[in-house]
Amino acid sequence: MGCEHTIDVSSYLLGALPEDEVPRFAAHVEGCERCRREMVALGPVVDSLALVAPRAAPPPELRERLMHVVRGEAQLLAAAGASADEVGPPTAARRSWRLGGLRLTPMPVALAASVVLAVGIAGALVLSGGGDDGGSPARTVAARVLLPAAPEARASLVLDGADARLQVSELPPPPGGKVYQVWLKRPSGSPQPTTSLFRVDDGRASVPVPGDLRGVEEVLVTAEPDGGSLAPTSDPVIVARPA
Amino acid sequence: MTLVREGDPEAFGVVYDRHSTVAFSLAYRITGTRNVAEDVVQEAFLSLWRSSARYDAQRGSVRTWVLGIVHNRAIDVLRRSLVHERRRASDEGIEERFESGERVDAEVARRDEAREVRSAIETLPVEQSKVIELSYFGGFSHSEIASMLDAPIGTIKGRMRLGLEKMRMHLAHQMEAD
Numbered sequence: 001m002g003c004e005h006t007i008d009v010s011s012y013l014l015g016a017l018p019e020d021e022v023p024r025f026a027a028h029v030e031g032c033e034r035c036r037r038e039m040v041a042l043g044p045v046v047d048s049l050a051l052v053a054p055r056a057a058p059p060p061e062l063r064e065r066l067m068h069v070v071r072g073e074a075q076l077l078a079a080a081g082a083s084a085d086e087v088g089p090p091t092a093a094r095r096s097w098r099l100g101g102l103r104l105t106p107m108p109v110a111l112a113a114s115v116v117l118a119v120g121i122a123g124a125l126v127l128s129g130g131g132d133d134g135g136s137p138a139r140t141v142a143a144r145v146l147l148p149a150a151p152e153a154r155a156s157l158v159l160d161g162a163d164a165r166l167q168v169s170e171l172p173p174p175p176g177g178k179v180y181q182v183w184l185k186r187p188s189g190s191p192q193p194t195t196s197l198f199r200v201d202d203g204r205a206s207v208p209v210p211g212d213l214r215g216v217e218e219v220l221v222t223a224e225p226d227g228g229s230l231a232p233t234s235d236p237v238i239v240a241r242p243a
Numbered sequence: 244m245t246l247v248r249e250g251d252p253e254a255f256g257v258v259y260d261r262h263s264t265v266a267f268s269l270a271y272r273i274t275g276t277r278n279v280a281e282d283v284v285q286e287a288f289l290s291l292w293r294s295s296a297r298y299d300a301q302r303g304s305v306r307t308w309v310l311g312i313v314h315n316r317a318i319d320v321l322r323r324s325l326v327h328e329r330r331r332a333s334d335e336g337i338e339e340r341f342e343s344g345e346r347v348d349a350e351v352a353r354r355d356e357a358r359e360v361r362s363a364i365e366t367l368p369v370e371q372s373k374v375i376e377l378s379y380f381g382g383f384s385h386s387e388i389a390s391m392l393d394a395p396i397g398t399i400k401g402r403m404r405l406g407l408e409k410m411r412m413h414l415a416h417q418m419e420a421d
Contacts, residue, residue, distance in 0.1 A: 007397075007400050007401065007404055008400065009404070010400065010403040010404040010406075010407050011378070011385045011400055011403055013407070014375065014378040014379050014403060014407075015314070015315075015318055015378060015379065015382065016378035016383065016384050016385040016388065016403065017384065017385070018384050018385075018386060041408075041411060042404075042407045042408070042411060044307075044411075045363075045407050045410045045411045045414065046379065046407065047303070047307045047310065047311070048356070048360045048410075048414070049360065049375070049379050049380075050265060050268075050269040050310040050313075050314065051265065051353065051356055051357040051360050052357055052360050052361050052364065053265075053268040053269045053271070053272035053273075053380075054268060054271075054272060055264065055265075055268050056264075056267055056268045056271045056277075056280075057264050057267065058263050058264065058266075058267035058280075058281065058284055059277075059281065062263075062267075062281055062284065062285065063256075063259060063260075063263070065285070066259065066285060066288055066289065067252065067255075067256055067259075069289065070252045070255050070256075070289075070292050071252045073250075073292070073293075074250050074251070074252045077250050078250075
């Protein structure tokens with residue numbers, strides 16, 4: 001049995017389908033045996049086209065910069081524990097940003113698309129909302145922003161079951177070359193690093209707080225060098241008490 | 244990749260060493276600018292590091308996965324630019340140069356593979372190779388190509404399909420001959 005869309009498989013594989021047609025075509029292929037067979041046959045051919053590009057070696061500095069970031073994140077993960085990268089589902093499209101000369105796509109940071117949500121919550125003291133999953137209702141806890149020079153800055157912690165998210169608005173950017181990092185502090189012991197590193201977009205950010213918040217006394221935010229730190233190198237600018 | 248998935252930076256380094264040259268070559272070929280190509284490769288490898296759990300070996304090799312990310316990002320960059328106006332890599336006098344530490348046997352194998360693919364492309368009529376090049380390396384949609392070449396979209400689609408099918412058969416014959 002033929003399919004009138006099989007002719008489009010080549011365009012799809014080559015990236016030549018108009019963007020607005022791609023989702024519909026991808027959905028079609030899922031259910032069309034003939035188009036799937038065409039994909040399987042021609043996919044490797046398209047993949048092989050990359051090999052005919054004139055060979056050019058990347059600069060050695062690129063490897064160094066990447067390894068610096070990768071090693072830093074691996075250290076953070078190890079220090080933060082096995083659950084450190086367990087974050088709730090993203091609520092907004094991720095966007096790339098520049099960090100120490102590297103254009104990064106931060107793992108847990110969701111920015112611009114959650115602006116409306118952040119604005120809606122900004123300035124609230126203690127709010128509550130109903131979870132729609134039948135479990136405990138979500139809670140929003142106001143956080144203290146310790147930046148006298150930015151009296152308009154607001155921050156809050158949204159707790160929804162096992163997920164937690166820090167929302168900020170009107171927060172000034174971190175000092176040059178630095179990023180904000182989220183920490184978890186328990187009553188005994190020093191703040192534990194998390195992999196949440198973020199910058200603000202027009203003063204706003206919505207950041208998942210990874211890890212297990214049980215027993216956490218305070219969620220802190222400090223400004224840290226690129227790639228984050230294993231121990232805070234500056235005083236907290238935000239303090240939230242989840243309990 | 245298992246070690247990368249477990250967060251081993253040195254394993255990531257091995258993957259980078261193995262695939263970065265072909266990844267950079269592709270990004271450079273598409274974007275035509277070294278700085279932009281660097282950005283594309285950085286993003287692609289960081290994406291690989293951070294989403295390695297999504298890699299499924301049954302759906303293709305690591306190289307295919309990496310190059311897929313690089314291709315998508317490079318084309319995104321290209322389309323974000325106001326016009327498809329960039330210098331071709333060849334115009335900048337790009338020369339082949341390899342990392343001194345690169346494994347010779349792996350490099351030889353890659354060159355052989357590239358030669359076979361190039362040979363497959365050379366068997367195509369120019370109107371077929373052109374539409375494939377404009378779409379894959381140029382980031383043009385089939386309707387844009389149709390306008391550029393003053394041909395119906397259906398014709399462009401047909402050339403793409405015929406070209407890829409001929410390449411597939413050529414590569415299959417070469418594999419059998421080997």
